Amino acid sequence: MVNRKELDADQSPQAAYGAYLRRMRDERGWTQDDLSMRTGYSSAHISAVETGRRPPTPRFSASTDKAFGTGDKFERQARAVRNTAILEGxxxxxxxxxxxxxxxxxxxxxxxxxxxTPEYARVLADSSVRRGSITSEQADERVExxxxxxxxxxxxxxxxxxxxxxxxxxxxxxxxxxxxxxxxxxxxxxxxxxxxxxxxxxxxxxxxxxxxxxxxxxxxxxxxxxxxxxxxxxxxxxxxxxxxxxxxxxxxxxxxxxxxxxxxxxxxxxxxxxxx
Missing domain, CATH: 3.30.870.10 (Endonuclease Chain A)
Incomplete structure (x- = not known):
């Protein structure tokens, strides 16, 4: 495979989603074009989701669950992506x-x-935690x-x-x-x-x-x-x-x-x- 980007699933929930999508595709021996035909999304769109350049939407996740026969696993991972401290886009x-x-x-x-500064960033993140808008883990993710x-x-x-x-x-x-x-x-x-x-x-x-x-x-x-x-x-x-x-x-x-x-x-x- 030429110029295949390495994925770091620990980087973020969105990266974990992309790595899981690629793993499921690889296990079946499917190319991105194969998955494209099964989901109705372009291979370029699938590539962007796999590499974390585009967030997975609920509709995309429902299509991949149907293609892979995975119940609602992709939809649940997509919810984790949307619930992260990082805004969509x-x-x-x-x-x-x-x-x-x-x-x-x-x-x-x-x-x-x-x-x-790290101190200024931490104050803002901790303030969001106190308001209940993000978790402590998400605050750490935001500052990192x-x-x-x-x-x-x-x-x-x-x-x-x-x-x-x-x-x-x-x-x-x-x-x-x-x-x-x-x-x-x-x-x-x-x-x-x-x-x-x-x-x-x-x-x-x-x-x-x-x-x-x-x-x-x-x-x-x-x-x-x-x-x-x-x-x-x-x-x-x-x-x-x-x-x-x-x-x-x-x-x-x-x-x-x-x-x-x-x-x-x-x-x-x-x-x-x-x-x-």
Whole structure:
């Protein structure tokens, strides 16, 4: 088998689902085309589910259970995937993020994950546990994934990272003074790197703010652009240029309204003094 991707079932519930799907297919000697004919899904779709690039839907799982004669095993595994701490669409986004040559981030209310200190990230995860929205195990999974993602910024040929944050990100205290001061200090260090641009979108731009939800835009090595956006309970990855390019335009419009990097760093330093 040429270029067959190795699967790590321990990586996440979605990865475990993909590994189980491949194992069941291999045991029967079926190719992805064979399973495609039995489920009505394309071989490319099956490949994406097996390798964790696409989450399994209830309909897909019902089709695979029927094809394999496994009762509801795939449907139950799919529920485990949906109940994980990671939003739908995000695992696929992370795969693209690790290959991106340019990363554009916009966040509201909290520091973007790629720039969070471990202490800041842990406070947010533990808060979700106390609210009952995730389990302790899921909190650990969330923080572990975050640290793995941040390693992309330290690779030999790191991506260019454009970070535009709503002013609320630096004004909202998370974890107390010590945690927040260290987090703001890390932002200042980030802004000093040669491959980064940090801007704060101040409150006073008002209605001129073109984006109202967090947005992540990735430029891949072939110069195609992928967009990921999320709400409180759902994430969505989009690779279609007809919908991605307007988001890229809105991001550039946001940058035009935001403070310069020099003024942004000055605002962050002022915020640091206010909490020390």
């Amino acid at each position: 995000f695992p696929e986004y992370v795969g693209y993020e690790g290959r991106a040559v340019e990363i554009r981030l916009y966040e509201i209310g909290i520091i973007p994950g790629l720039l969070q 994934l975050l640290m793995k993602r941040q390693s992309a910024l330290e690779r030999i040929d790191p991506p260019m990272v454009f970070l535009t944050m709503d002013e609320s990100c630096i004004r909202r205290t998370v974890g107390g003074a010590a945690v927040m001061e260290a987090q703001l200090a890390q932002l200042v260090e980030f802004a000093a790197r040669p491959n980064t641009l940090l801007q704060v979108a101040p409150f006073d731009i008002g209605e001129r703010r073109p984006l109202n939800l967090p947005v992540y835009l990735l430029t891949l090595p072939d110069r195609s652009v992928t967009c990921y956006a999320e709400s409180q309970s759902q994430g969505h990855l989009d690779r279609e240029s007809v919908s991605v390019l307007p988001m890229l335009t809105a991001y550039h419009q946001l940058q035009a309204e935001a403070l310069s990097q020099t003024a942004s760093v000055a605002m962050i330093e002022q915020a640091r003094k206010g909490i020390s």
